[in-house]
Amino acid sequence: MKPAAKPQYPKSYQTLTLLWVVIIAMQWIDFTEPLWFSVTTTLVTVTIIMMALVEWLLPVPAGWKWTIKIFVLLTVWRFILTSYGVYVPFGPFFPDQIRGMALTFTPYIWFSLIAWLLLEAVLRLVVTRPRILAFLAVHLVAFAILDSFTHYYLWQNVAWIVFAGLGWLVSAHFYEYRRKYPQGWHRLRQSPIKIAVNIGIVFACVLLIGISMPSVSPTLTDPYTAWIKRSGGGGGGPSALSGVLGEGPAAVQEEIVSGYSRDDTTLGDGFEFSYSPVMSIDTPVRSYWRGETRRLYSGKGWADLEEEGRDTERYRGAPNEDPLEHEQPGKVETMRVEQTVTMNTDKEYPVLFGGYAIESAELLDDRQQPDMRWAGKQAELFWNGYRNPGDLPDYPRKYKVVANIPLIPLEKLEQASYETIYSEGAPEEYLQLPNNLPQRVKDLAEEITAEGETPYAKMDLLQQYLRQNYEYTNKPDLTRKRSDDFVDSFLFEIRQGYCDYYSTAMVVMARSLGVPARWVKGYAPGSQPSDEMMMRSPELGRAYNVSNADAHSWAELYFGDYGWIPFEATPGFVSPIMEAPEESDEAFAMDTDTNTEVAAAEESFFSKLDPVVMQRIFVSAVSVLLLWTLYQLRSELYFLWLRLRLGRPLTPGEKTIYETLRLVRRLRRKGLARSDQETLREAFGRWKRERPQLAEVLDPLLLLYEQASYGRSPAASDWRAAREMTRKAVKLAGGNGLRQALPVGGKRFLDR
Template sequence: MKRAVNRQYSWYRIFAVLWLLLIGMQWVDYTEPLWFSETTTLVTVTLITIALIEVLPVTPPWKWSVKMIAVVLGWRVVLVVTGAYVPSGPFFPDQLHGMALHFVPYIWFSLGAWVLFELALELLTGKRSVLLFLAGNILAFTILDSFTSYYLWQNVAWTVFAGLGWLASLHFRNFQLKYPLGWRRMRSQPLKLAFNILAIFACILLIGISMPTVSPVLTDPYTAWKNRESASGTGDSAALPAAAAANAPADRGRDRLDVQSGYSRDDRELGGGFEFNYTPVMSVESPVRSYWRGETRRNYTGEGWSDLGQEERDYELFHENSTGTLPFKERAPKTEVMRVEQTITMQNEEVYPVLFGGYAMTSVELLDEGIFSANMQWTAKEKELFWLGMSQALSSQEQTNRLYPRKYKVVADIPVIPLEEVRGATYEELYPGKQDKEYLQIPNEFPDRVRELAQQVTAEGATPYAKMELLQAYLRQNYEYTNKPDLTRKKSKDFVDGFLFDIKQGYCDYFSTSMVMMARSLGVPARWVKGYAPGSQPEPELVQRNPENGMAYRVNNADAHSWAELYFGDYGWIPFEATPGFDAPILYDEEEDVPALAEATPPEETVSQANPGLMDRLDPATVRTVFLLALAIVVAWVVYHLRSAIYYGFFRLRLGRPLTMSEKAVMETLRIVGKMKRRGFERSGDETLRESFARWKEQEPGISAVLDRLLREFEQASYSPQAFSVSQWKIVLELGHKLDRMTRKRVRIPFLSQS
């Protein structure tokens, strides 16, 4: 009796081992950055080895012996291959003793994983225990994802998938033990059963992929506490440049880094990961939303952007005085501007190389008490205002303590872009003369496949601006935003090439640099700009309670940002935003009565992009493939269950009228006869249906009654003058289903039909 029961659930044992192994591998994936690579390999080999042996048809005493031998041999192979152990002497006892010396830090992890795997396999035998086990795993992963720097939603997704599979397998096993006759009938149609299960999983996938990403309505307590803690900081510690992350150790993009977001000072080597720093930088009173522009770069090196010292600038020494008007060159003749005042109040003690403001500043006024003049350098071409320091009115001690203005006001001319005009302007109209080569600079070793990708993406664009819109959309839609890109994917030496073809994920520096260089490869002048995103404004309700705080934009180090500016001849420089989750605030002249800036992504959405869910981190091509595959399964399932309606609908279209019940009965009978022929019931061309059925009854006596009833209905539908009723048509359908079930054994697949 025990052996019979074992045979009954042997298939379940195989699936239980599979689901448990899948869940166990999620923990191996989580611990991989924490362990030595040898330890990870040992644990992986151990789990796979015992899982494979577990499903073998071997009695328990022998199975344990095989497991012990296989695991020990696996340990030896891994330790030798990885160089952790050099064998010497005979296997027993010298080599076993030598391996035992490596129990710590290698073998004991794999031994512990083995014990946990065996315990879980023996203890998780009921639905309640499996559910508790799954809930514990999912809860542990979500806590680790929330309270550490690890992103574990992919692990959660795989755990949920394995859990659903395990619960489905457990349900069928219980059904098998409780209803053996029903199981025997279900077992006779394994493909149909598997197809229905696949359809259910496909529906779940379609719902999950199709659901839009929604920002949380409420902030969880931990995030609120962290943000409050960051916001209450004194600002004494300098925000480290994001570019410095390139020198930090990267481990699959999930490493714990001390590098924090902030205004970058060194852009020579871009890349790496960083942590978001929410300490305040400044508040900006402005009637319109802007990017707070800092510096530009134009010389791309293949790793990043060269220093200012390697770029020629036409500096003009500027002393801030009562008027504060900046020397300004000719504006873009075909673009109007909106003049706005912006008051910047710094919230920390940092010394920045530039004064920030909207594009482009026309004047500046220092508002600090006791400051009457300061030295600055203005570059009219790049629209940068470099800060050199105080020049008078303060004592030396005061100047030392106040090296950067705490409050200043700028007047900025914000371009109002005539979108339809510039979108329709051809290359010859935009660039009639010789172009400025400095904004078309490309290194000699710049990969050709980047140029080819840019041409392919923009092929449908008729004008330069239309091509740039296609390029911007491509980068936003096909690459993942994350503050911790997986640098282990990178193979190319070039920063842009590595992002586009290897890493395929990153933050603003990756997207903006790629936008600039791909635009240049298409002959459109471009430059790289860094500064700050707009920041956030307080809620109107808070302003009503505390009107003294005003509606100033609050900018913190997490808002540090970079973007691209592209040159379109007489229309001037226009910002382009290729980073997902950000929208460049641009004025367009075709908007309604009072132009308003394009809405930027709220800060909550920007932060949520830094912690993307599984679907956000998956490659878009993978998501599309999964979506189409799941959709195909669901469509196939629907077509299969509606095949009769589709079949007769096709004939209705051919005839131009609905089929009568008798016509349907005749056609259904002939369809059943065709299926019987494919299952080995032969019929010659000159036989009547009655003669064929008579021979089939001799061949398979068990179907005689069904064939007789079907023949009677067929002859009545074919020859009787009486109308064929709907109930009779349903009888023909039921008889066809019966014949299908009774003759299915002729095409049964032996492997799938075994217990």
């Protein structure tokens, strides 16, 4: 028995299905936007939109369509990840850039690839009404659970899913009705405005009822919350940082998670990201939240504070104390910035966090006799000293820091020679290296920076090399390790890691080239609530929210009169440098929207796209989709306009005549013109002689036209057949309009 042929869905139904699926997909992207890196959100959004546009716009065979989609996807990956600074092109395209992209595109491309595959699966599997209902039910249940058991307010997302689901079901219903009852469908299409108005009223009522429902507190406690309360827990499990910060000698490390580390003497273990909140910072300038620095590299990690030592002075806090003193570079101006820090965790830290460099700190919560220690040389503000990090009582919950952010004249620094920068000599204490540091580390540093003519140019080459040639992962493969030196094993054996690997390698290699450097740890800037989140929850404010996943380390390099300048060797970050203005009174921040270990270059186009802009892109794409749909339905719209103008529907005969004469106008652009003296039969006969392939459609079309003009009135199916014939005739006519329009000499030239 011959298998049943796969149904061919009309273009209008495919277009509407694509629209509903994309709308539903956008609701998941909206939900994950606060959880994902901004580069991931942008990448997934653009992937879905571009794949949907290719699926809709290109009427090509499946093989060609898949090839085009893969090419478009690769282009999207390179363009967006390059725009966000995740990947910086370096060297020839093959093999350097190919290798660099392979190392830095992960894991972002997996999110994009999975989103594309899910889109393709839904379009091909969710095709019947029961499957559509099941698909919508799963989404509604999922969003209901997320809305109930998380802090997210997802009612708008549910409303959009209901809207798209209703539209999808209506589209499927009309498709089935058209397929099973063609005569009834034809009669139904006689009143399109009435049908559209009724559907619109139903949609509007459903959405208005949902949106207008008042917010009512629940009268019953859900089972999960009741169980948590009964068990006396908070639902959070063990402390996310119990193994990192420690809570006394009896602290048990159940797992290694991200956070501010107390022990840096041995680096390199893998960890899990912890997104538990740490602090929120209200500031007009985005920066890294600096904690402590380290100077002595042992080959395994960094020496602790007791071994390094600190010269500190007691500080009681502003406004009673004088401003904190530190070495101010002679060629650098500063910008005074106030930063209010609110701690969102009960953990205690050895330092107060702030931007570089702190001028003063003022406690804003109820506290007596604040006791802080200021290490001016390292620009660190310790809480209650630093020699007993396990005993830091009464850590402040809220404080204000005033920071003097350096404005670096990068153009001058890039041209400054080694003799100019270190005219009084480089500080030896920041050039320390272990005696057993492998020589190949120094050789590699010299090879990488050989083309740099100044210290800054060399350090920039070194930074780019580390960013482009090593894979970022929070779980490096330590089975590759052979060398006893941490940096050596990273550069030549493991060749993957996270911020501690990159920053330590940057410091050690810089020192091997005679550039003083120190290792810094603290937090990346975190993330601000999006405009849409602000609309949902205005109480969030514009503060930067920092979690344990934002714990970070980086390198600071010393350039004499230009001071300490941060360098960011970890892929996805850009150094938070404030550049001094050349001809303007304002400075701009070379900073990025970093989140955890990923950042987006702020000067790029896509990094400026907040969710509102992304919504506009989506609306624009939907508008293009709508315009293309209207273009495809131009015949029906023309017939509707004539019906309104004449006060009656057009007969099938009148529609057949219109489609035939419309074909005559379209074929003129293909080089097949009809003279004023020719009848339609004569013109068709001449066209068939010039292009024999048109005979199969022009003959039956002419018959229908003459029947409509002079004989019996065609049936409704006849004029639809005439429309299909006209479309096929346009395709068969090909693109020979230029050849037909050229004079004889030009024609012979093209024929050679």
